[in-house]
Structure formats: C-alpha cells, structure tokens
Amino acid sequence: MHEEKIVANKIxxxxxxxxxxxxxxxxxxxxxxxxxxxxxxxxxxxTAAAVxxxxxxxxxxxxxxxxxxxxxxxxxxxxxxxxxANACTGERGFEDAMTxxxxxxxxxxxxxxEIFVASTGVIGEPLPIEKIVSGIRQIVxxxxxxxxxxxxxxxxxxDTFVKSTSSTFMIDGKEVSIGGIAKGSGMIHPNMATxxxxxxxxAAIEKKLFQSLLKRNVDKTFNRIVVDGDTSTNxxxxxxxxxxxxxxxxxxxxxxxxxxxxxxxxxxxxxALDIIRDGEGATKLIEITVQGAPSDEDAVKAARTxxxxxxxxxxxxxxxxxxGRIIAAVGYSGIEFDPAxxxxxxxxTHILRKNYIVTLPNAVANQTLxxxxxxxxxxxxxxxxxxxxxxxxxxxxxxxxNGSYRS
Amino acid sequence: MHEEKIVANKIxxxxxxxxxxxxxxxxxxxxxxxxxxxxxxxxxxxTAAAVxxxxxxxxxxxxxxxxxxxxxxxxxxxxxxxxxANACTGERGFEDAMTxxxxxxxxxxxxxxEIFVASTGVIGEPLPIEKIVSGIRQIVxxxxxxxxxxxxxxxxxxDTFVKSTSSTFMIDGKEVSIGGIAKGSGMIHPNMATxxxxxxxxAAIEKKLFQSLLKRNVDKTFNRIVVDGDTSTNxxxxxxxxxxxxxxxxxxxxxxxxxxxxxxxxxxxxxALDIIRDGEGATKLIEITVQGAPSDEDAVKAARTxxxxxxxxxxxxxxxxxxGRIIAAVGYSGIEFDPAxxxxxxxxTHILRKNYIVTLPNAVANQTLxxxxxxxxxxxxxxxxxxxxxxxxxxxxxxxxNGSYRS
Numbered sequence: 001m002h003e004e005k006i007v008a009n010k011i012x013x014x015x016x017x018x019x020x021x022x023x024x025x026x027x028x029x030x031x032x033x034x035x036x037x038x039x040x041x042x043x044x045x046x047t048a049a050a051v052x053x054x055x056x057x058x059x060x061x062x063x064x065x066x067x068x069x070x071x072x073x074x075x076x077x078x079x080x081x082x083x084x085a086n087a088c089t090g091e092r093g094f095e096d097a098m099t100x101x102x103x104x105x106x107x108x109x110x111x112x113x114e115i116f117v118a119s120t121g122v123i124g125e126p127l128p129i130e131k132i133v134s135g136i137r138q139i140v141x142x143x144x145x146x147x148x149x150x151x152x153x154x155x156x157x158x159d160t161f162v163k164s165t166s167s168t169f170m171i172d173g174k175e176v177s178i179g180g181i182a183k184g185s186g187m188i189h190p191n192m193a194t195x196x197x198x199x200x201x202x203a204a205i206e207k208k209l210f211q212s213l214l215k216r217n218v219d220k221t222f223n224r225i226v227v228d229g230d231t232s233t234n235x236x237x238x239x240x241x242x243x244x245x246x247x248x249x250x251x252x253x254x255x256x257x258x259x260x261x262x263x264x265x266x267x268x269x270x271x272a273l274d275i276i277r278d279g280e281g282a283t284k285l286i287e288i289t290v291q292g293a294p295s296d297e298d299a300v301k302a303a304r305t306x307x308x309x310x311x312x313x314x315x316x317x318x319x320x321x322x323x324g325r326i327i328a329a330v331g332y333s334g335i336e337f338d339p340a341x342x343x344x345x346x347x348x349t350h351i352l353r354k355n356y357i358v359t360l361p362n363a364v365a366n367q368t369l370x371x372x373x374x375x376x377x378x379x380x381x382x383x384x385x386x387x388x389x390x391x392x393x394x395x396x397x398x399x400x401x402n403g404s405y406r407s
Numbered sequence: 408m409h410e411e412k413i414v415a416n417k418i419x420x421x422x423x424x425x426x427x428x429x430x431x432x433x434x435x436x437x438x439x440x441x442x443x444x445x446x447x448x449x450x451x452x453x454t455a456a457a458v459x460x461x462x463x464x465x466x467x468x469x470x471x472x473x474x475x476x477x478x479x480x481x482x483x484x485x486x487x488x489x490x491x492a493n494a495c496t497g498e499r500g501f502e503d504a505m506t507x508x509x510x511x512x513x514x515x516x517x518x519x520x521e522i523f524v525a526s527t528g529v530i531g532e533p534l535p536i537e538k539i540v541s542g543i544r545q546i547v548x549x550x551x552x553x554x555x556x557x558x559x560x561x562x563x564x565x566d567t568f569v570k571s572t573s574s575t576f577m578i579d580g581k582e583v584s585i586g587g588i589a590k591g592s593g594m595i596h597p598n599m600a601t602x603x604x605x606x607x608x609x610a611a612i613e614k615k616l617f618q619s620l621l622k623r624n625v626d627k628t629f630n631r632i633v634v635d636g637d638t639s640t641n642x643x644x645x646x647x648x649x650x651x652x653x654x655x656x657x658x659x660x661x662x663x664x665x666x667x668x669x670x671x672x673x674x675x676x677x678x679a680l681d682i683i684r685d686g687e688g689a690t691k692l693i694e695i696t697v698q699g700a701p702s703d704e705d706a707v708k709a710a711r712t713x714x715x716x717x718x719x720x721x722x723x724x725x726x727x728x729x730x731g732r733i734i735a736a737v738g739y740s741g742i743e744f745d746p747a748x749x750x751x752x753x754x755x756t757h758i759l760r761k762n763y764i765v766t767l768p769n770a771v772a773n774q775t776l777x778x779x780x781x782x783x784x785x786x787x788x789x790x791x792x793x794x795x796x797x798x799x800x801x802x803x804x805x806x807x808x809n810g811s812y813r814s
Contacts, residue, residue: 123731324530331464
C-alpha cells in the first residue's frame with residue numbers, strides 16, 4: 001500500500017502534477033522519428049492566461065490562440081506540434097491552425113475556442129496537416145497522468161534536455177500544485193526555434209486576475225532571459241488553472257495569493273533558467289543584477305544591454321573580468337548614470353570600486369569567472385531602481401551551430 | 408622633371424593629399440614596439456567639424472576635444488595616441504588629455520583650444536604621460552607631407568591593415584583634395600578599441616556649415632556600420648578644412664557644394680567599409696538595404712536590427728539563405744510593416760517573393776551567398792522610406808579573438 005502511494009506520487013510530476021491534468025506526446029510524422037505532437041488536457045473546464053510574442057510577424061497559431069483567449073471564458077486543452085512553425089504560411093497556415101483546434105475540440109467534445117494551439121520549428125513551410133489530423137485522433141486516446149515527460153519531449157526542437165518541473169505546496173490546508181514545461185529560444189538550423197512555456201495548476205483563479213499574475217511573472221522570468229536577442233514569431237506562454245485542488249478561488253491581497261504567486265514565480269524562473277542553460281554552446285549561466293538605477297525600468301534596460309553585448313559574453317566565456325566592456329555597455333544602454341559612481345562585483349568579489357578604482361590584479365579578478373555560475377552585480381549608486389536578468393556566455397560553438405548548412 | 412612630378416604626386420596621399428597638411432607617426436613607448444603617437448597639422452588655421460560618441464561614458468579626450476570645438480573658431484592640429492584610451496581615468500585622465508593639447512600647442516605656437524586630442528586602447532589605466540610629452544616634443548620635429556602612412560599606422564590598435572584614402576577633383580578650375588584615415592571599431596583584448604576617423608581637406612568652409620555637412624555624412628557612413636553593436640567611450644570623427652586649394656568658401660545650394668559633399672561621402676564610406684572588412688573574423692562584407700519602409704528612420708531601424716542579429720550574421724557566414732531569420736529580425740525591429748508584402752533579394756536573386764512565395768530550391772538560394780560581397784535587399788513595399796547599412800558576418804574567429812585571456 002505504502003509502495004503504491006509512492007508510485008502514485010511519482011507519476012504525477014511536471015504538467016500532470018496538479019490534479020485533473022492529463023497529457024500525451026507522440027510521433028505523428030512531421031519530424032523523421034522524434035516526438036512531434038503534444039496534448040495537455042484538463043479534466044474540467046479551466047481558466048487561462050497567456051503571453052504572446054511581440055514580434056510583428058506572428059505565426060498562425062499565435063493569432064488563433066490569441067483570438068481564443070479573448071473569446072472564451074474556460075479552456076480544455078493545448079495542442080502543440082514541433083518540427084514546423086506554421087509561420088509565414090499565409091491563408092493556408094491560418095486554416096491549418098484552425099483545423100488543429102477543431103480536430104482536438106471534436107475529439108474532446110468541446111468548442112474549438114476552448115483549445116489553444118502552438119507550433120515550433122521550420123518557418124515558411126506548410127504544415128503536413130493530414131499527418132497532424134490523424135495524430136490528433138491518436139493522441140486523444142493516449143492522454144494520461146503518467147505522460148508528463150512525453151509531453152515535454154514532444155515540444156522540443158533543438159533542446160538538448162527536457163525542461164519540466166513542478167511544485168506542490170499547502171494553502172489553507174489544501175494541497176496545491178503548479179506544473180510546467182518549456183522549450184528553448186535559441187534558434188538553430190533548419191529550425192527557427194521558439195520559446196514555448198506551458199503551465200498547469202489545480203488552483204482556481206479568475207481569468208483577469210490570472211492574466212495579470214502570469215504577465216507580471218513572465219516579465220520577470222521568461223522575459224528576462226537573453227540568449228541572442230532575437231525574438232521569434234511563435235513565442236508563447238500559456239497557463240491553465242482548473243481548481244481541482246478544491247481551494248477557493250485566489251483573491252488578490254491575501255496571503256494565499258502571495259504564496260501562490262511566489263511558487264508560480266519559482267516554476268517560471270526554473271524553466272527560464274533551464275532554457276539559458278541549454279543555450280547553444282553555453283558553458284556559463286550569467287545572472288546580471290543592476291542596482292541603484294534611476295528606476296526599475298532603467299535597471300532592466302542596463303541589465304539587458306549588458307546581457308546582449310557580444311563583447312561582454314565573449315569576455316566571460318574567456319574568463320576575463322573585463323570591466324571596461326561592462327561599463328561601456330551600461331554607457332550605451334541609454335540610461336542616465338554617473339560612471340564614476342559605478343561598482344562591479346563578480347561572484348561576491350569587488351572588481352571595480354567607485355572612481356574607477358581597481359584593487360585586484362587582473363589574474364585574481366579573472367578567477368572570479370572560473371565557475372559555471374556567474375553572478376554579476378552592477379551598482380549604480382544613484383537611486384533605488386533594480387532588476388535581474390539572465391544570459392549565457394558566447395562560445396565558438398554558438399557560431400558553429402548557427403552557421404551550419406541547411407541540408 | 409616628369410619623373411619628379413610623379414614622385415611629388417605620390418607622396419601626397421591620405422591625410423596629406425590636401426595642400427597644406429603635414430603629419431607624423433612615431434613610437435613613444437605606450438605600446439611595446441609599434442607606433443603609438445600621431446600628429447596631423449595644418450600649415451594655416453583650419454575650420455573644423457567633429458562628431459563624438461553618444462556613449463554616456465565619455466573618455467577624457469572626448470570631453471576635451473568637444474570643449475575645444477565649441478570654444479575655438481580655427482584649429483591647428485590633432486594629436487592622437489593609441490595603446491591607452493584614457494577612459495575611466497577620473498580627474499587625472501582629464502589633466503593628461505589637457506596636457507597633450509597644451510604640449511602640442513606650445514610646440515606649434517598656438518593656443519591649446521586649437522588642438523584636438525584623441526586616444527584609443529586599454530580602458531581604466533592612466534596614460535604614461537611623461538612618455539607622451541617627450542613623444543610630442545619629438546613628433547613636432549618630424550611632421551612632413553610624406554608621412555601619411557605613418558600617421559595611419561600610429562592610430563591602429565587591433566586593425567590588421569592601414570585605413571587611408573584620398574580623393575582629388577576639380578571644382579571651378581581649382582584642384583581640391585579630401586584625405587582621410589580611420590581605425591576599426593571591433594573591440595579586442597586587452598584593448599577596448601574605438602572607431603576613430605580623421606579627415607583633411609584644402610577646401611574652405613564655414614564652421615557651422617562644415618559641422619552639418621560632416622554630421623549628415625557620418626550619419627550615412629560611419630554611423631551605418633555595425634560590427635557588434637557595442638559603442639565605445641572614445642569614438643570620434645574630426646575634420647579639418649584649411650582652404651589652401653584657393654577655392655572660395657563652399658556655399659550651400661551650389662553645384663560646388665554638391666560635388667564636395669559627394670566626394671566627402673565617398674571618402675567616409677570607403678573608410679567605414681574598410682573598418683567592416685577588418686571586422687574581427689569577418690569573411691564577408693554585407694550591405695543591407697531596406698526599401699519601401701514607412702519612413703527613412705524606420706528603414707534605418709530595420710536595416711540596423713537585421714545587421715545586428717547574430718542569427719542572420721551566422722547564417723550568412725554559413726552561406727545559408729535563411730529568409731526566416733531575416734523576416735523575424737525585421738519583425739522585432741519595432742517598425743510597422745506587412746510581412747506578406749515583404750520581398751528579399753540577395754545579390755540580385757529573388758529569395759522570397761510577396762505572400763511568402765519561394766520559387767528557388769534552398770541549394771540554389773544558398774549559392775547567392777557564395778561571395779565575399781553580399782548585397783541584401785529587403786523590400787517592404789509600403790512607402791518610400793529607404794536606408795542602407797553595412798556589417799560583416801559572424802564567425803567562430805570573432806568569439807575566439809574576443810574571448811582570449813588578458814595577459
């Protein structure tokens with residue numbers, strides 16, 4: 001009996017950790033042999049929240065999912081294919097994305113607008129829609145609580161490892177879970193890969209409140225990771241909340257809400273950092289915190305500019321504590337600051353003090369970078385604005401991977 | 408006699424091609440053995456124009472030269488050191504930059520505010536000012552019309568070749584010349600390299616008009632080249648016009664002015680493209696033109712975003728005509744456009760037609776990139792906004808160079 005319970009616990013992880021969620025991941029024929037179709041289903045109608053790419057070029061599934069988010073109050077499932085982005089595919093692409101939601105809805109006996117659709121993969125090629133339709137008819141038969149890894153595998157493109165996590169905690173005596181999966185944002189040949197994130201929870205939360213909650217926390221996690229600055233046509237994060245925990249709907253301003261937000265933030269951050277860790281050719285995870293900026297907005301600007309600088313990223317790759325490149329990047333970020341007040345601290349060691357004072361020999365400063373986790377703290381000492389973002393180093397491998405021939 | 412004339416012509420090239428300019432480049436001891444001090448002198452008082460870095464962190468020589476540009480109506484010389492940027496050096500750096508102008512002024516019997524000063528090299532280390540002062544006392548003895556190559560060599564840091572050009576042409580029966588030298592903007596260890604450009608001409612032009620002329624043409628040349636997007640603390644372009652050609656001062660709206668502007672543009676463009684050709688690890692010069700944008704400003708935005716995209720730059724390096732990456736980069740550039748109207752033409756071949764129509768097999772499309780000069784034309788087909796910018800491809804070599812240890 002005891003053993004059975006452990007097994008029962010074990011099979012409920014990732015996006016099926018929350019009660020009342022099932023999933024499946026199968027191979028339907030878009031890719032040569034790897035899994036390429038994923039389905040996440042809530043037993044009961046769920047509320048939803050979603051954040052979409054800001055790229056002006058938006059793939060058909062982004063447009064369809066956005067429309068469904070607006071039109072419907074409750075949602076049943078998310079259907080995702082990998083291997084083909086269904087982007088820049090014109091009218092036909094739009095029809096195909098609709099077909100995916102219609103087929104899934106029919107099989108689950110709900111309306112198409114209760115289904116979200118997402119795609120990731122090569123751009124500009126039509127979907128092999130017949131294969132996907134017969135795949136959908138298969139996959140709905142296979143959904144189960146134990147399939148959380150298959151679902152995470154089926155949304156991968158260039159990812160080198162599965163990104164799946166969950167968190168189970170108590171609120172008001174009820175067990176509540178949040179589960180999540182993601183795939184990476186690095187782009188690689190022949191795919192134009194995309195950042196996708198899918199979150200499930202058995203908490204209950206009203207749609208509008210859920211939307212502001214998700215947006216705020218995606219802004220501080222998925223939107224604070226910088227691989228190469230290129231934003232895809234297909235990026236999206238979708239969250240479903242089905243209330244199966246039995247907990248009353250979360251209300252803003254309560255301790256329950258704060259606990260939930262904190263746990264959601266952790267899940268999103270874990271997935272976002274996994275994407276950075278899986279950055280093409282990455283050898284170091286770099287956390288960049290800017291403190292003392294004129295405003296939080298300015299702190300984000302400065303941190304993102306440093307995270308995007310190829311010169312900073314290559315220097316850190318070479319384990320060279322080149323503070324000149326860091327200060328110059330802050331300098332062209334567009335924010336106001338006084339360079340003479342700036343301090344730089346790497347993994348707890350003061351590399352640069354105020355008034356450009358350097359007390360460490362280069363060799364000693366460089367030792368602070370001999371780690372696969374780099375915490376770079378930039379203190380502007382002006383005001384209270386603060387922000388953190390994450391990136392990875394820039395290696396020869398990145399160029400090799402991204403410059404290889406399409407074949 | 409005839410032979411002598413040819414020799415006489417030959418020794419007047421680069422920044423000494425215009426009449427009444429002399430120069431010298433020597434080793435004064437900042438670098439181990441290569442030339443590190445350059446001086447450009449006009450025989451008679453010249454008017455000047457200058458464009459400076461927009462980085463919030465500005466090196467001492469930038470601040471001093473800016474002040475002199477404002478204070479003085481005529482200028483005598485430009486003193487430049489390489490090997491040390493005199494940036495982030497506090498009060499002492501400011502004094503050192505002043506000392507450089509004072510010593511040069513004293514030796515040439517003019518006021519310090521008639522001297523421009525520029526520095527390029529490692530950041531955050533004080534100048535070896537004694538060596539520079541004795542270098543200045545030497546270099547003023549050596550100025551000559553034949554030294555144009557030495558001057559160009561002495562401003563180099565990581566450049567692999569000398570960037571020097573000149574143009575001689577007739578206006579109103581008078582021979583007029585423009586000369587110029589530059590050094591690259593790629594940053595490399597242990598130097599934080601800088602983009603410097605120095606222009607000489609024997610035309611006469613009033614200060615305010617000269618400033619708007621230089622600014623407009625730098626904006627379309629030096630400010631349209633993108634190596635890695637990092638803007639240095641020391642960038643500047645300075646131009647001197649001494650009127651020694653005997654031509655009347657140039658007046659706006661005249662044919663003479665238009666000829667001069669056209670030739671100035673050519674000189675600036677030649678130097679700017681040399682910087683790109685010398686980009687770290689560059690194997691291809693890429694010209695990106697955006698046509699049919701809502702405005703010229705939007706066209707610049709789109710072209711710059713494409714030029715900055717590591718994914719586009721690595722794809723071109725790999726000779727892969729990946730139009731998806733190009734369209735996605737335009738998509739996140741922040742401008743308004745209709746992706747279905749976008750066309751992409753590479754070296755004269757239509758890679759993407761309207762409505763995402765691709766008529767060429769990938770292998771054939773990729774052949775358009777088998778050249779060291781790539782002309783990428785992006786037609787938005789909306790309005791009349793157009794702009795061109797230049798960049799280079801992104802190779803493994805770039806990362807290797809920029810990630811190497813400081814030693």
